Structures are given as structure tokens and as C-alpha cells.
């Protein structure tokens with residue numbers, strides 16, 4: 598009898614214990630699931646932050662490059678790859694180191710995607726004069742097509758534009774002087790076109 602009673606009590610005890618055990622198991626399971634979810638969420642957030650930081654880091658060199666090119670533009674507005682070109686008044690100028698005839702100089706400038714300089718203002722004359730002191734330099738001015746009718750190579754109207762001829766020039770000496778250059782004083786002189794002297798090329802600032 599006592600044994601039967603013991604079995605009965607055990608059944609009652611198990612019956613009471615089982616739902617509580619199940620509850621605990623579900624609670625633990627839910628806690629675990631919640632923890633996994635939390636860890637996963639934290640991991641995902643961290644990953645997205647790392648990814649954002651990495652893309653920002655990738656942007657940094659390009660910003661740096663931009664500032665370098667900006668600095669280069671300030672130092673070399675005519676392009677860091679062509680430092681022999683000098684900037685003045687929104688244009689770039691090349692002062693040659695070799696001497697040649699006017700036509701060869703004209704072709705040489707064109708080969709460098711430029712033209713013989715058109716001195717159309719006193720400011721530009723001053724700039725050119727300062728750079729060419731004591732040497733002769735061709736400019737883009739000729740009367741080869743019609744004696745006395747001076748023409749700028751870019752079609753700038755000669756008659757209404759600035760001039761800076763040396764006293765007594767142009768004199769077409771020997772009836773053979775059809776090309777203009779800056780004389781040693783910086784003032785203009787007409788001379789025969791096959792004369793060999795330095796030359797000034799001019800081009801817009803590269804974009």
C-alpha cells in the first residue's frame with residue numbers, strides 16, 4: 598500500500614513538475630533565441646558601420662588628389678606637364694629658346710596647338726617686353742599679303758587695336774620687311790620674314 602501511495606505521489610509530483618520544466622525550457626530557448634537575435638543585430642550594425650567607414654576611407658585619396666590638382670592649378674595654370682608655358686591675363690605664353698624664321702615659328706606654335714602671340718594691349722606688351730628684354734622675338738603680325746596692310750594671325754583687327762612700333766617703324770626697309778618682331782627695346786620692328794629670331798606662342802589656358 599505504501600508503495601502504491603508512493604507511486605501516486607510521484608505521479609502527482611511529476612505532473613506538477615513537467616509543465617514548470619517545459620516553461621523553463623521554453624524560457625531558456627527564448628532567451629537564447631533573443632540573445633542570438635541581439636548578437637546578429639549588433640553584428641549587422643557593426644558591419645554596416647565598418648562598410649560606411651571603409652567607403653569614406655576610399656573617398657579620401659580622391660579628395661586629396663583633388664586638392665593636389667587644385668594646388669597644381671594655382672602653381673601651374675598652364676598645366677603641370679608644360680611648365681615652360683607662362684600664365685598671364687588668362688592665357689599661356691611660350692618664349693622660345695631657339696631662333697628661326699617667322700613662318701617656321703608660326704608653324705612651330707601651331708604644332709604646339711597655339712599661335713604666334715597677338716599683342717593687343719599695353720598690359721600684354723609690358724609682360725612680353727619684361728620677358729624678352731635685349732632679345733628679338735617674333736609676334737603674330739605680318740603685311741606679307743598686301744604691303745602696309747598689317748594683319749594679326751588670329752584675325753584681330755590691326756587698325757583698331759593697340760600698336761607699339763619703334764620710332765620710324767614699320768619702314769619696309771629694302772621693300773622686303775613683312776614680318777614683325779619685338780626689337781631689343783621691346784618695341785616693334787618690321788624685318789624680312791626669313792630673319793631668324795626667337796618667338797612667342799600664345800594659347801588659352803588648358804581646361
Ligand SMILES: [Ca+2]
Pocket residue numbers: 740741744745769773774775776787
Ligand atoms: Ca612690309
Ligand SMILES: [Ca+2]
Pocket residue numbers: 766767768769770774786787788
Ligand atoms: Ca623695319
